[in-house]
Each structure stands twice: as C-alpha cells, then as structure tokens.
Amino acid sequence: MQQLKAQDAKQYSTFRLAATLAKVTLLSSLDELKVYQPASQPLLLGEGSNSIFLSDWPGEILRYTAAGVQTQQDDEHLLLHVEAGHNWHQLVSQTVQEGWWGLENLALIPGSVGAAPVQNIGAYGAELADTCTYVDFFHWQSRQVQRLLASECRFGYRDSIFKHQLAGKGVIVAVGFCLNRQGKAKLNYKGLDHLAPDTNPTDVMNAVIVVRQAKLPDPAKLANCGSFFKNPLVPVAQFVQLQQQYPAIANYPQADGQVKLAAAWLIEQVGLKGYQLGDIACYQQQPLVLVNQGHGTAAELLQLIDLIQQSVFGKFQVQLEPEVRLLRHHD
Numbered sequence: 251m252q253q254l255k256a257q258d259a260k261q262y263s264t265f266r267l268a269a270t271l272a273k274v275t276l277l278s279s280l281d282e283l284k285v286y287q288p289a290s291q292p293l294l295l296g297e298g299s300n301s302i303f304l305s306d307w308p309g310e311i312l313r314y315t316a317a318g319v320q321t322q323q324d325d326e327h328l329l330l331h332v333e334a335g336h337n338w339h340q341l342v343s344q345t346v347q348e349g350w351w352g353l354e355n356l357a358l359i360p361g362s363v364g365a366a367p368v369q370n371i372g373a374y375g376a377e378l379a380d381t382c383t384y385v386d387f388f389h390w391q392s393r394q395v396q397r398l399l400a401s402e403c404r405f406g407y408r409d410s411i412f413k414h415q416l417a418g419k420g421v422i423v424a425v426g427f428c429l430n431r432q433g434k435a436k437l438n439y440k441g442l443d444h445l446a447p448d449t450n451p452t453d454v455m456n457a458v459i460v461v462r463q464a465k466l467p468d469p470a471k472l473a474n475c476g477s478f479f480k481n482p483l484v485p486v487a488q489f490v491q492l493q494q495q496y497p498a499i500a501n502y503p504q505a506d507g508q509v510k511l512a513a514a515w516l517i518e519q520v521g522l523k524g525y526q527l528g529d530i531a532c533y534q535q536q537p538l539v540l541v542n543q544g545h546g547t548a549a550e551l552l553q554l555i556d557l558i559q560q561s562v563f564g565k566f567q568v569q570l571e572p573e574v575r576l577l578r579h580h581d
Contacts, residue, residue, distance in 0.1 A: 252276040259303040262295060264469035265542050269303040274311045280423055283388055291418060299360035300475055304548040304578040314421055330427040334364025346455045351433025352381040354451040357458045360476060364422040368412045370405045374458055375436040379405035384426040389419060408480050408573055465536040473542035479570040483508040492566060513570055514538035520561040527554045
C-alpha cells in the first residue's frame with residue numbers, strides 16, 4: 251500500500267487540467283484492499299483516460315493496480331481472468347497476437363481493464379459486453395468479492411450496473427472474458443471495410459490502430475480523454491425527420507429500434523470542428539475529441555461543452571451527453 255499526499259492532478263488525468271489531489275492511495279493486491287480502511291468513501295480512479303478534475307480534490311482517491319492474468323484454454327476457447335489494473339490495450343494486443351478473436355476491434359482504447367465494464371467500452375461495432383463473462387466486485391460493506399455474471403451487469407450503450415446501483419459501493423477487482431479460436435471479422439465501419447471478409451484478428455487490430463491514430467491525438471503528446479461525448483440515440487420518428495432535412499446524416503440503426511447518430515458529424519455541422527476557446531479546442535481531425543493545448547482551464551472546458559451542447563440542440567434537437575467523467579468537489 252502506498253499513500254501519496256498533495257499530488258498534481260496532471261499525473262492522474264490525460265486531460266491534464268491544473269488541480270491538486272489531497273491524498274492518493276495505491277493498492278496492488280486483493281489482500282491490501284481487504285485490509286484497507288479509508289476514513290470516508292474514496293474516489294476510484296483507473297489510468298485517468300476518462301476522468302477530468304475540474305477542481306482540487308480534498309478527499310481520498312484510490313487506484314487499484316493489481317494486474318495479473320490467469321488463462322484456461324481448449325481448442326476453441328480462451329478463458330481469461332484479468333485483474334483490474336492491467337492495461338486494456340496490452341490485453342488486446344497479447345490475445346490478438348496469439349490468434350484469439352474477440353477484442354481486436356477494441357484496440358488502442360486507453361485505460362485499465364477494471365474501468366472497461368463501467369461504461370461498457372466499445373468501438374468499431376464491438377463492445378466489452380460481447381466477450382465479458384463476469385466481473386468480480388469487492389463490496390465496501392460486506393468486505394467480500396461478489397462475482398457478477400455478464401447478464402447481471404446490465405450492460406448497455408456506454409452503461410452498466412456499475413454506473414447506477416453499484417456506483418460507489420465497491421471496487422471492480424477483475425474481469426472474465428471468453429475469446430474464440432475461430433471468428434468472423436466485424437468490418438462494417440469506415441476504415442475497416444477495405445479488409446477481406448476472411449481476414450485475421452491481427453489485420454483487424456492493425457486497421458483499427460491506423461484509423462484511431464489518424465483521428466485521435468496521442469494523449470502523451472496532446473492532452474485529451476478521447477471521445478468526449480456519447481453518440482446520441484434517438485427514436486426512429488425523430489431520425490426520419492432529421493434524415494429528410496439532412497440526407498447525409500450519419501446513422502447506425504440499433505437492435506432496440508432506436509437509431510444511433512454520430513456525435514462528431516453533428517458537431518461538425520454546427521461549425522465547431524477546430525473551434526478554440528482559450529486553450530481548450532475541438533480537435534481539427536475529429537471534433538468529438540476535446541483537447542487541452544497546454545494551459546486550458548476548467549472554466550474554458552465547461553464553456554466549450556455548453557457551446558457544443560447548445561449549438562447541436564439548437565440545430566438538431568438532439569442532446570449530447572459527455573462520455574468523460576467530470577470530477578468537481580462540491581463544498
């Protein structure tokens with residue numbers, strides 16, 4: 251167990267706004283977690299690629315860093331038990347290079363394995379829920395680990411039970427996956443559609459990496475948290491009206507009858523691609539990404555979020571919601 255005081259928040263969020271974190275505790279095993287007794291409920295933090303500190307944080311922050319991987323396999327399946335602190339992209343790379351299908355479309359998503367189920371991470375037609383078999387969750391109250399089967403996790407679009415009923419109730423300590431030796435490539439996204447239907451998972455992963463690197467800035471070079479807003483879901487009736495007005499509107503029909511719209515397209519249509527407010531900007535290559543060009547402030551970020559939401563709603567009557575976790579301490 252490591253306890254750090256007065257930490258610069260820039261080390262703990264890839265958006266790198268200036269703030270001070272009063273206390274950060276690092277726990278590297280389940281044994282350490284079981285004996286850990288915080289004075290008050292800590293804020294959980296993974297690698298900080300989906301969290302932005304808008305103010306100083308006087309409470310305790312907990313990072314659970316255990317990163318072991320256990321595997322079981324037969325001729326057809328690979329069963330994985332992955333501890334929460336393991337890096338997501340490392341897991342994807344490792345399994346794909348060994349020829350397993352299932353995670354290839356989710357390459358280069360920043361963050362840790364433990365953060366992945368919270369918002370059911372997804373990209374290029376795939377999401378965590380497709381391969382997740384269970385999530386192990388340590389409850390603060392009982393001090394016990396409960397295994398939630400994937401069917402109990404209430405996975406939805408960027409959503410899960412960990413955002414609702416279990417929010418603040420404990421810590422995800424491990425995630426189970428089932429991958430396949432045989433698979434069929436998901437190629438119905440722009441940038442992957444040039445691949446042959448009988449392609450292998452390595453080629454899919456490499457194509458995803460090329461597309462992501464072309465559109466998304468490297469957080470180590472330009473501070474950002476990736477896609478900032480969720481792609482909005484609208485009822486079919488609303489979509490039909492929008493399509494009549496805007497025939498080129500990007501859309502993805504969903505199994506539940508709703509239609510998913512591309513937030514990036516909506517933001518571009520209101521003229522905010524490349525728009526800059528102080529040191530915070532809508533990224534020129536991909537307007538869904540907001541970037542901090544070095545000295546951005548929380549006020550500038552909130553102002554830009556508001557401008558984007560109001561502009562998109564004013565033109566399309568569609569409400570954009572942040573996908574990124576905005577952390578602000580309320581006195």
